[in-house]
Structure formats: structure tokens, C-alpha cells
Amino acid sequence: MIEFKVEGDYIPMIQLLKAANLVQTGGEAQIVVAEGEVKYNGQVDYRKRLKVKAGDVVEFRGQQIKVI
Template identity: 40%
Template structure:
């Protein structure tokens, strides 16, 4: 399975915001429920904290959803 690249323009992004940016969930209100139902692994370690800071090069794997990598947004 291919790893989808998700670009951010800030130093980090909280896990809850990342889930919206990656189109995994539709609204911020869904974060708590989503994290209680799906296992999320960040760089191979399970972490369900919606405020967990994700940085460039972090890899996020979500069971039954897929894998994502945080990349730095390129300025054109």
C-alpha cells in the first residue's frame, strides 16, 4: 500500500487537525470518536491523543484506512 503525502506549512500539526486535512474525518467533532474506534500508529508507536504534535517526516498509520507521511509544503 502506498503512503500518501500530506503537506503542512507550519512546524507541526495536531493529530486531530491532521485527520481533517487528510480527509479521514469530516469535522473536528468526530476526532474523539474516531480515535476511540481506530488504532493510530505514529512512527510505529500507538498514540490516540488528538493533540499529539505531528512533524515533517512523521509517518501515521491508521488501521483499515492507510498510511500517511507529513511533508513540508513547497512554496511556489
């Protein structure tokens, strides 16, 4: 599990995927979210601009990111 410390109140889903080095570009992040490859707190979520906050868990391709 990757622990990611968020600066401020939240981080957009696309930026989180890039910051955790799970995708190479923002464009790739948008595609994987739009195709339903990303889970947010256990549910598939298609929102690219989703505000991920401390306590949330994002899953992508077998990796979990816990936002702290």
C-alpha cells in the same frame, strides 16, 4: 501512501486526519484517536493534540500519511 505537506512546524493529529479526508469531523477524529485506531510512527497513540511534524508517519484504517 498520502503525502501531506505541513505548513509551519507541526499540525495537531486531529487536524491532520481531517485535512487528509480520513474523517468527516473533528469529533470523529477525537473518537478514533481515543479508541486507539491511530498509529503514530508505528505505535498506537491516544494523544488528540499530538504535534505531528515533518518526517512522521500516521496510520489509520489501512491508510498511511507521511508528513513532509
